[in-house]
Amino acid sequence: MAIAHAAPGQLVDVQPLGSKLSESRNVALFKTDELEVMRLVMPAGKTMPSHWVKGEVTIHCLEGAVSLTAGGQIRQMKAGQLVWLEGGVDHALTAVQDSSLLLTIVLRK
Amino acid sequence: MAIAHAAPGQLVDVQPLGSKLSESRNVALFKTDELEVMRLVMPAGKTMPSHWVKGEVTIHCLEGAVSLTAGGQIRQMKAGQLVWLEGGVDHALTAVQDSSLLLTIVLRK
Numbered sequence: 001m002a003i004a005h006a007a008p009g010q011l012v013d014v015q016p017l018g019s020k021l022s023e024s025r026n027v028a029l030f031k032t033d034e035l036e037v038m039r040l041v042m043p044a045g046k047t048m049p050s051h052w053v054k055g056e057v058t059i060h061c062l063e064g065a066v067s068l069t070a071g072g073q074i075r076q077m078k079a080g081q082l083v084w085l086e087g088g089v090d091h092a093l094t095a096v097q098d099s100s101l102l103l104t105i106v107l108r109k
Numbered sequence: 110m111a112i113a114h115a116a117p118g119q120l121v122d123v124q125p126l127g128s129k130l131s132e133s134r135n136v137a138l139f140k141t142d143e144l145e146v147m148r149l150v151m152p153a154g155k156t157m158p159s160h161w162v163k164g165e166v167t168i169h170c171l172e173g174a175v176s177l178t179a180g181g182q183i184r185q186m187k188a189g190q191l192v193w194l195e196g197g198v199d200h201a202l203t204a205v206q207d208s209s210l211l212l213t214i215v216l217r218k
Contacts, residue, residue, distance in 0.1 A: 008195045009179050014169065015189030030193055034215050035165045037193065056144045058213065060123065060169075070118050080124030082211075084139055084146065086117045102191075104167065104213055106143050 006030045014039060014102055016063035016079070021098045036105045042066065042095035050092040055106030057091070058084045064099025068092075115139045123148060123211055125172035125188070130207045145214045151175065151204035159201040164215030166200070167193045173208025177201075 006012045006029050017024050022043055029037040039062070042048070050069065059068065060082040068075045068083065070091040077083065079099075085091055087108060093101070115121045115138050126133050131152055138146040148171070151157070159178065168177065169191040177184045177192065179200040186192065188208075194200055196217060202210070 006193065008193055008198070009182060009184065011184060011186060011190045011192055013189060014191045029191070032165060032195075034217070035167075035193070037167060037191075056141060058144075058146060060211075073118060075118065075120060077120060080122060081120045082123045082138070082146075083120055084115065084117055084144070086141075089117070102169075106215060108143070 014062060017041065017100055018063070021063070021100060024100070032107075034107055036107055038103050040093075040101045040103055042093065042099045042101065044095050044098050046095045048093040050090050052088055052090050053105055055087045055108035056084060057087075057106070058082060058102075058104040059093075060102040060104075062100045062102055064095060064097040066099050066101065067094045067096055123171060126150065126209055127172070130172070130209060133209070141216075143216055145212075145216055147212050149202075149210045149212055151202065151208045151210065153204050153207050155204045157202040159199050161197055161199045162214055164196045164217035165193060166196075166215070167191060167211075167213040168202075169211040169213075171209045171211055173204060173206040175208050175210065176203045176205055
């Protein structure tokens with residue numbers, strides 16, 4: 001995973017990658033003691049296996065379409081949709097189209 | 110502010126409002142003990158006066174363009190850009206164009 005931590009106040013581009021998606025990689029935008037934000041790049045067919053984190057999570061589909069399994073339910077997310085999950089909830093993703101996602105994770109100790 | 114809290118796992122539309130922006134209002138998407146996410150609707154010229162919150166904040170410009178003043182610095186944000194601010198940092202916004210923004214706030218007690 002390429003690391004490119006943004007400083008506070010620094011503008012970060014999270015526009016759709018479009019034709020550059022296939023050559024793009026996941027980017028950790030920043031991580032502090034309480035919050036982590038990353039952009040996940042998922043070409044069609046790519047999966048993120050089921051996992052969970054302690055804190056709450058938001059998932060914002062920036063482009064494409066993904067299948068989100070969370071808490072035993074499957075939902076189809078498309079660009080421009082956002083979802084939040086409680087801490088400790090198992091979730092998995094499969095890209096239905098070439099997709100990128102903004103993940104925001106509350107870091108709970 | 111219209112309140113429309115989303116349940117965990119519920120898909121929420123945060124696409125650009127476009128021509129509906131002028132008739133749209135701020136929406137609290139959800140609020141828990143640790144996280145609050147809202148969509149701020151700012152027609153051109155609208156300002157949010159300087160203020161601060163305890164926890165960290167991300168501001169994601171979904172459409173339009175805003176002038177962000179944070180920690181004494183002024184930055185021009187446009188659609189598709191994101192910024193994060195540390196807790197306790199004064200910030201203010203002025204919409205340069207009709208804009209909507211996704212605000213994510215870590216709630217620190």
